Amino acid sequence: MDKLRTKEVESLFDGILTLKNREECFAFFEDLCTANELISMAQRLEVAKMLRNNNTYVEISEKTGASTATISRVRRSLDYGNDGYDTVIKRVK
Numbered sequence: 001m002d003k004l005r006t007k008e009v010e011s012l013f014d015g016i017l018t019l020k021n022r023e024e025c026f027a028f029f030e031d032l033c034t035a036n037e038l039i040s041m042a043q044r045l046e047v048a049k050m051l052r053n054n055n056t057y058v059e060i061s062e063k064t065g066a067s068t069a070t071i072s073r074v075r076r077s078l079d080y081g082n083d084g085y086d087t088v089i090k091r092v093k
Contacts, residue, residue, distance in 0.1 A: 047074045048085040 019025050029038055043064050050060045057071050066074075078085055 044070065044074050045085065045088065047071055048078060049089055051075055051078055052086070052089060 016028070019028060033041075043066055046064050047060055047066050047070060050063065051071070051074060055063075057068055060066060060071055061068065074085070
């Protein structure tokens with residue numbers, strides 16, 4: 001995590017925190033990411049939600065199209081990460 005704490009990353013996060021609504025988020029993230037990158041991030045959040053709801057890998061894969069590798073990666077983040085997914089999941093209900 002320490003290698004992420006650069007002035008540039010902090011500036012990016014500061015910029016994200018200034019966005020006021022969904023339309024501003026769409027505009028910024030469409031400029032920042034490719035469509036596939038954005039869709040992949042959204043897919044991983046959906047996988048995290050489904051894992052927290054005790055869905056099986058098969059159910060998650062069928063609903064989201066995520067590979068078992070992606071599901072496993074998200075599972076590792078949920079089990080050993082920094083609780084980022086859980087923070088967002090709790091706040092976006």
